[in-house]
Amino acid sequence: FAILGEPTGLALCCGHDGWVEAEVVLRGRGPSGLKDAVSSVLEGLRDGRAGAGLKGVKAMMRACEPCGGDASDRCVKVNVYRRLCPGETPAGFVEWLRRRVKELLGSSKGVAADVRVREEEQRLYTGKKVGVKFQTAPWATDPFEPVVDRAREALALAGWEKVDARPWHLDRLGMGTAGSLLVDTYHVPTLGFGPGEERFAHVEDESVAVGSIVDAAYGTAVTAYTLIGAPVFQPPA
Secondary structure, X not given: OEEEOOOXXXXXXXXXXXXXXXXXXXXXXXXXXXXXXXXXXXHXXXXXXXXOOOOOOEXXXXXXXXXXXOOOEEEEEEEEEEEEOOOOOHHHHHHHHHHHHHHHHOOOOOEEEEEEEOEXXXXXXXXXXXXXXXXXXOEEOOOOOHHHHHHHHHHHHOOOOOOOEEOOOOOOOOOOOOHHHHHHHOOOOEEEOXXXXXXXXXXXXXXXXXHHHHHHHHHHHHHHHHHHOOOOOOOOO
8 A cells, every 4th residue: 555645634535636738739831720720729629619629738838939840830839738527638638639630621732730749848856857847647546445444444543533534635737646657557555645725835935734644644653554554652641
């Protein structure tokens, strides 16, 4: 099992939705046709008109630059963002987006489109460079999983009055945890329990009450000891 210490407001969390940032690269010769193609894609993804198929899609133009050796060949990059609900995958969204862009371009001549998850080379603290994809898959640990029940019992014995297993409230793009890797790739039952409130995570002047850090350490220790089968004794009154 795994316990993630991300902010939960000292609640027990068992999953959250995901997000993906895709990149639509439109290539064309001459500014006129390419401009019309970009307008069609942006409007078609923004206005939610019939046929869009998915809600919560946001699109914005990111860059226009030369491509290839001919200065008249231009590339326009459109970034498309979406939060992913449980059961959806980044690959599934990219495939939907690929079909949608093809539909929006229609019979546009001289314009080619490439759709992919946005990827960027980043340098780790070790100095090593790696390619990082802008995506996090949604994940969930079954609330009826025995690990969840035992964790709730442990926190109740530790003094928590009400312990409900719920999803994380991570409502901004780019927010996520390692839970998707642990659950979806390694099949490890995963829970979240930590100090701080989700709405303050990764914002300016983020802060955590000192008392909640102490409570989180105590609650995590009690839960971990309970899950590995070690005896836990309540302190004397």
